[in-house]
Amino acid sequence: MDQHNFETQIKNQLDGLAMSPSPMVWQRIERQLPNQKRSRKGAWLAIAAVLIVGALGAGSYYLLNNNVYVKGITKNQEKSTSTINPISKPSIINNRTTNKRNKNIIAKITTQSNQPLKKAIDYINTKLANNNDNEIFAKKNIMRYNKNIHHTITNKNKGNEYTAANSAKDALRKYPTEAKNIPLSEPRLEKSSIVMYRPELTLADISNIKIMVLNLKKVEPTITTPPIESHKKQTMGWSMHMTNGVSWQANKSSNIASTSAVDYGTIIYGNMSGGKQPTQKTAYAYSVGANVSFPLSDRLSVGGGVSYVSLSTRVQLGEAINAPYVVNQGNQGSTTIYSYYQAEGTKNTYTTQQQSLQIPVSVEWEALHQKHFPVWLTAGVSMLKQISASDILYDPTTNVSHKTDNTTMNDIQWQLTFGAKTTLWQKNKLSVQAGPYYEVGLGNIYKESLLQHGNWKMIGLKAQFNFGGK
């Protein structure tokens, strides 16, 4: 048997050998493996979804339960509620008309709960503290309607007539002297609305009323009901922003490569060289973009927009080598390059870049409500659509780094964004806000076929210029 034939036959026979290990082996392996991981990507997406759904839910709840509409009623529209516009200011009710009922209407306030209506009336009371003629009228009526509100809540199932009548009787009972000469108006309950009437009073009549301590003056026939402040908050805001800071690429395989070097010790073995991943350092990053926001309440808003983002990281590399090198890119095929770097060392520094379009959705909450320097906290999720990239890929099997383009990266990437900001300057609807900003990539920026994990992180200072809105 010649030497070559002997070795070939042995190799062929041994290559086909298979032996079953005992079942205990897998059990022992299983005990040594880390506990089964939950999908981090899934967990982050779930958190983001809960945040967004929660914010939308809270906003919807607020809007549904705090619908305060004020509308002036023009003549012949007393009973109409279908034309209520929540944003419009109440119209002025002009001079007396031939229709007695209509001329007495100040405004119609519609609400779905007691609390906002009280707030609205409180607001009107505050605004009418100037003691001009119109305000006195309004204030007096509001006081009466406050009583009526009470009846509305407690006796809403007993019918409109009862409520109105009771209201009048109560007033007479409580203020017999003051009210006996007053032809009381009849506030009426219309479903969930309170219709406020201007009572048919003369100056002499109302001067005796002491329901409120007022210095009554001559009454003018025209009354304007001030708008409810909360309407202003249901407006959309526009902003432009610019973020400057640093970014870096966090690559999971770097730790494992180091561990591997320890595991395999001095054994130098083909593909398992166990080298150390190149050091990655921070580099300049920025983004510019525009946002639109929708206030959900005084202190909560949701927004979205589009930005241009440039992320970079500096990679420290060893010596540059000009020689053919075959790069296997998994499902992307393989290609030959003619220049690469030793992964370890500090002789060369390469700055990788990724330019992307970012579509963020975020929730903003005013954590510290104050006149000067209010503090807003923001959190959201954003989608990155890659435009271009230049990258350095580390190959742990050969301990070599080489340049690559964006073909090895995922075209769509996801990020979580966090920030805080305060208002530095404000005039009318213009304002400037600034604060720290942090974003972290979700999942893997590389295509999964490469089986290499990495994600972008960015920290910086964000400046925002607001137009309109709050």
Added chain:
Amino acid sequence: MPDQLQLLKDCLKGKREAQRKLYEHFAPLMMAVCYRYTKSKYEAEDVLQEGFVKVFNNLDQFKGEGEIGAWIRRIMVNTALNYLRTHQKYRQDADVDMVPERASNDENPLASLQAKQLADIIQRLPTGYQTIFNLYVVEGYSHVEIGEMLGIDAGTSRSQYLRARVMLQKWIEEETQLTTKNQ
């Protein structure tokens, strides 16, 4: 292996079921590899266990270049060498001078042996000879590479291989004759 990429991705995510499937697929072949480098089934199982733990912990270093089976096999061989080194097996056995007479029979006795019988015969070699024989014949390393891996001279590797080869040829012939008689 069907949908190997998906299985690897699941393994990377730490999914236990995928890890079990990967293990079950490769364990029989890898067990045979470990068996060739050790002296008993129990030692082979120890190496197999340690090797697969390394496979799962370092799976993200596999970039899809070449077959996953070849990558796992390299880890098994490295793990076996580490095991032997830890237990000082080379040093105890590498100096053993057990050179039998060279067999002169030119017939091909290998053809009548089962792979398991052959592996058992190789296992009877002193550990140093056994390791060098496996690395040279089965894994295809040169004596220079084997010398670097085991921390010995290339010449030592070459001479020990030749001794191992002579011993094996003799034992294989004996085993063949025994098998023939029993039949």
